[in-house]
Amino acid sequence: MPTDQTFVIVGASLAGAKAAETLREEGFEGRVILLGAESERPYERPPLSKDYLRRETTERPYVHDEDFYAANDIELRTSTEVESTDPDASEVALAGGERLRYDRLLLTTGAEPRRLNVPGSDLDGILYLRSVADSDAIAERIEAGGKLVTIGAGWIGAEVAASARTKGCDVTVLEMASLPLERVLGPELGAVYRDIHVDHGVELLSETALESFDGSGSIRSVRTADGRSIEADFVVVGVGVAPRTQLAEAAGLELQNGVVTNELLQTSAPGIFAAGDLANALHPLYGQHIRVEHWANALNQGPAVARNMLGQEIPYDNVPYFFSDQYDVGMEYAGYATEWDEVVFRGDVEAREFIAFWLSEGRVLAGMNVNVWDVTDDIQALIRSKATVDRKRLTDPEVPLPELAAANA
Numbered sequence: 001m002p003t004d005q006t007f008v009i010v011g012a013s014l015a016g017a018k019a020a021e022t023l024r025e026e027g028f029e030g031r032v033i034l035l036g037a038e039s040e041r042p043y044e045r046p047p048l049s050k051d052y053l054r055r056e057t058t059e060r061p062y063v064h065d066e067d068f069y070a071a072n073d074i075e076l077r078t079s080t081e082v083e084s085t086d087p088d089a090s091e092v093a094l095a096g097g098e099r100l101r102y103d104r105l106l107l108t109t110g111a112e113p114r115r116l117n118v119p120g121s122d123l124d125g126i127l128y129l130r131s132v133a134d135s136d137a138i139a140e141r142i143e144a145g146g147k148l149v150t151i152g153a154g155w156i157g158a159e160v161a162a163s164a165r166t167k168g169c170d171v172t173v174l175e176m177a178s179l180p181l182e183r184v185l186g187p188e189l190g191a192v193y194r195d196i197h198v199d200h201g202v203e204l205l206s207e208t209a210l211e212s213f214d215g216s217g218s219i220r221s222v223r224t225a226d227g228r229s230i231e232a233d234f235v236v237v238g239v240g241v242a243p244r245t246q247l248a249e250a251a252g253l254e255l256q257n258g259v260v261t262n263e264l265l266q267t268s269a270p271g272i273f274a275a276g277d278l279a280n281a282l283h284p285l286y287g288q289h290i291r292v293e294h295w296a297n298a299l300n301q302g303p304a305v306a307r308n309m310l311g312q313e314i315p316y317d318n319v320p321y322f323f324s325d326q327y328d329v330g331m332e333y334a335g336y337a338t339e340w341d342e343v344v345f346r347g348d349v350e351a352r353e354f355i356a357f358w359l360s361e362g363r364v365l366a367g368m369n370v371n372v373w374d375v376t377d378d379i380q381a382l383i384r385s386k387a388t389v390d391r392k393r394l395t396d397p398e399v400p401l402p403e404l405a406a407a408n409a
């Protein structure tokens with residue numbers, strides 16, 4: 001492997017750090033430069049709405065030990081923002097003017113929370129959650145107690161609501177849809193999550209639009225479009241994220257819902273790759289581009305893209321996977337379902353110990369295990385098999401899942 005090459009990674013994130021690690025594991029001996037705008041070394045974000053937010057742990061969820069980067073000759077530069085990329089010159093420019101030449105460039109600039117722009121949006125106490133610093137700021141408010149209103153009942157809103165409620169805060173959740181998490185999971189599972197939150201004492205205001213934030217200097221209350229005023233000591237906004245495409249856009253890369261890549265995670269510009277929340281990658285299993293905003297995607301695309309930067313040409317075809325923990329309910333979701341015919345259940349939905357399956361024309365598109373463990377591999381195999389399943393056998397907990405995948409093999 002030539003030693004005079006330089007691989008630059010923009011985004012000292014989970015995907016970026018795993019890519020750097022893999023470059024070394026694969027024997028790459030050139031320069032690896034990992035550039036990150038944040039002051040922290042790469043860390044994982046899921047604990048920031050869960051145990052880290054609840055201060056059940058104060059350890060920051062770093063991807064690697066502090067000495068890992070130096071020990072592996074990875075030039076990690078934190079607090080370093082990349083201002084532009086020049087594909088013609090194969091250079092990136094840092095804030096401050098320094099330019100770095102690259103032989104391969106990886107963009108793992110991730111995503112950022114969508115911001116609200118209603119009256120009162122700049123009041124103190126209206127918070128967003130993406131970084132460790134954001135989580136620390138929300139944790140401080142939770143520790144102080146009082147009333148939280150979350151705007152949005154997606155993953156961030158729902159997990160922050162659960163953590164704050166667990167810590168004894170009063171919580172109201174505002175959601176435009178009729179159920180929490182409905183956009184991704186549909187009405188059946190949305191109803192399950194509604195009940196989980198309501199059982200824990202959360203006030204859920206569904207089909208409710210936000211009008212404005214009221215207060216003088218600091219947030220006092222949240223006004224809804226139908227004229228209600230809800231008292232709030234602090235607000236957490238979780239209305240989705242947008243891929244950070246500014247660098248890619250200025251560099252002229254093809255964009256559509258993120259940075260478009262092929263199945264090798266190569267962008268439209270030679271020598272430039274993208275991975276993680278940023279990448280809208282062609283997925284061989286689905287024959288379409290998919291952008292996944294979840295931890296496992298960053299964790300696995302990092303190593304995959306590193307191998308492809310080294311010319312190994314291995315298509316990335318992992319079945320999408322994510323997890324969520326709220327109160328005593330843990331779940332894992334595998335697959336990709338945007339339209340389906342029906343959702344069926346195996347197990348006890350009332351007791352919140354079950355697997356839900358999203359079916360289309362008798363095939364399993366996705367499965368979600370709730371407080372049932374060690375079934376993810378079987379669910380993924382079932383999805384990959386594209387087997388037409390017998391609905392009765394699928395919903396019968398006595399029938400082993402591998403038998404269903406094998407049925408059509």
Ligand SMILES: Cc1cc2nc3c(=O)[nH]c(=O)nc-3n(C[C@H](O)[C@H](O)[C@H](O)COP(=O)(O)OP(=O)(O)OC[C@H]3O[C@@H](n4cnc5c(N)ncnc54)[C@H](O)[C@@H]3O)c2cc1C
Binds near residue numbers: 037111130
């Ligand atoms: C609070 C929270 C909880 C979550 N919980 C879960 C969960 O339970 N399950 C799950 O599956 N997923 C969860 N996720 C999602 C998961 O964390 C993300 O999918 C993952 O972080 C994506 O990683 P990434 O490497 O693509 O990018 P990111 O984590 O977004 O990191 C991108 C990095 O690039 C840096 N950067 C951007 N632009 C530049 C630039 N120009 N120059 C230098 N650096 C730059 C940013 O500062 C950032 O550090 C959660 C996310 C959050 C915020």
